[in-house]
Amino acid sequence: MGRKRPSDCPSLLRQPSINYALATVSDASLSDQMDLSFDLVAALDHALLGAAGRAGLTGTGFVPGVRTADAVHGDFQANGALAYAKQQRQNPRTVAQALVEQLGDLAPLFDVSVAGPGFINLRLKPTALFAWIAAHGTRAALAAGAAAAEKDHTVVVDYSSPNTAKQMHVGHLRSAVIGEAVCRLLEFSGATVIRDNHIGDWGTQFGKLIWAHKRLLDPAALTRDALEEFERLYKLGNTAAEADPAVLKEAQQELVKLQAHDPENLALWRHIGEVSVAAFQDIYEQLGIRFDLTLGESFYNDKLEPIYRELAGCSLATESEGAQVVFHPEHPRFKTQPFIIRKSDGAANYATTDLATILYRTERLHATDVFYVVDKRQSDHFEQLFLTARKWFERTNRPLPRLRHLDFGTVLGENGKPLKTKSGDNIRLKELLAEASERSYQLVTAKNPELPEVERRTIAQIVGVGSVQYADLSQNRSSDYVFSWDKMISLDGNTAAYLLYAVARIYSIFRKLDLRPADPASEAGASPFETPAELALARKLVRFPDALGAATNHLRPHFLCTYLYELAGEFSTFYNADKVAVTEAPVRARRLLLCNRTLLLLETGLQLLGLRTLTRM
RNA sequence: GGGGCGGUAGCUCAAUGGAUAGAGCAUCGGUCUUCGAAACCGAGGGUUGCGGGUUCGACCCCCGCCCGCCCCGCCA
16 A cells, blocks of 8 residues: 555655755855854765766766764765775776865865775864854754754654552663653754653552552551552552452452442542652653653543454454454464454453554644654564554554654663662662762762752752763663663763763853853854864864764664763863963954853753753762 | 574773774873863773674674573553
């Protein structure tokens, strides 16, 4: 039917911008009007294509292959000549040379050369570096540059998704942190993002919980910590039911009543849900998360019947061992491993709800993309879900959004096993974040005892929570990672504290000079960058769009983390090598310009990751 | 048994099919009368699990094997 499959939907790859002004620049002298594209890779790609046309490389598709280069070779490189030469049985260096001869328009901006077997190296001239940096001096300018990439997308991001009546624990950390970062990245790139908390608010556990709630509730404990009390009640209900068949029966009847919408049980269930969601807010606020929707499993209760009918109606669902299941005969595994959409007792399960959710998000929310930030152990489930949804939508003639499982690995303890308390319980998120703050507080107090206590507490909260977030984000999300307080709160290495310190130090410079970073006057009269440290920092600044693009296209925040860490490192080197507060006005202005842009990119980047920043720490 | 993901420096991790595989920690050696030393500079450290293959070029793609973690019918 030609309907979109997950693998060939329009990708999130950035569309090259076409409104760059490279070709109009014909004067190497410094010009405030020099307007360089936000995405220089895309601009160069286009320039190379033009050059290929003029050089007569019109055969079958010349691909420029522009990418950022190792700094020893330049700022960018184009590798397309190699593949083209191979394909056309020509000498790659000759092809590269021919291309370079057609790149005269770039001469005011780049030093262009051919190296090795046929690489084209492009190094920004100091004036061009300066012009790019001058042109991208505000958050708005960055956002405007980035916003083209995803502008036609409406993305539903399904993340966090804890269960009501239970504490959030460390197992919920990554979904929340990665999900939020992904949302912010997509928004910055112009997508309409709908944050949906698909909470687990329906299930058989409510029978035992309601049974215990009616008999064993401690109102004072409920006020003190509602989730803790719900957990206690559930455990009581569970042990009582295990010990006494009569209790089990009563609990099952409570569940039946709830499912039959008995007013009392329904009200109680609703109350539990509301109290739970309210309790989650504390965690979400600390992590900078605000959902647009909280549509839990129960929301879909009355939307499940049509799913059964449709799946049976279009010959997808079949009966197996008393359950309704979907097999995928063409799939080596799922031809025998069923996707159970209705249990043999007639009840729905998460597969059914997930299918109903896809329908809702498509028809009601008009999603073009749905991303699930869920633990990688559920990858089979999502593969079956997407396969089933695709066939179902095909057969019912509906457009299918791009569905994608953003999987992530497990948080491990130092012993290499999933992180738990010493006694083997789940570590509560609330306590984990509190410990992060406390450890940071000890550190701040040791480093800066003269700061007022209130300020040290605020700093500790931001550094502590940020450290946890950053430790999670800075690692490839697909792999497991070892949780280590010492590493994540550390001042050294790729950590939140290192980045936040760089930010604080830049603010400190401006304070010392009695200037404000946002004030353009501090940069007025800046001369082009000269020293090795200035140039290295400037070159790093120009790579921001590339890092942002990599993180957004792959939905992997660690690409941005790596960049921010390198940027902060480049700044520290510059800071140690070149004094900013010199008397010579043009030199001072250009160094302030570098400080200002580094600050802008660090703060923008950290905010996109979900972290808050500080002006002193 | 079937499948997924991983194996890169002593440790924790990076690396768009590109050039000499990079960081941090740890180790060793330097730098504070100068904008915040929570910093910076330098050194040593590698058969990218093993064996084949594809390619001008492979940590990356393909095949086989070894090891680890995870998933595989009515939990989510």
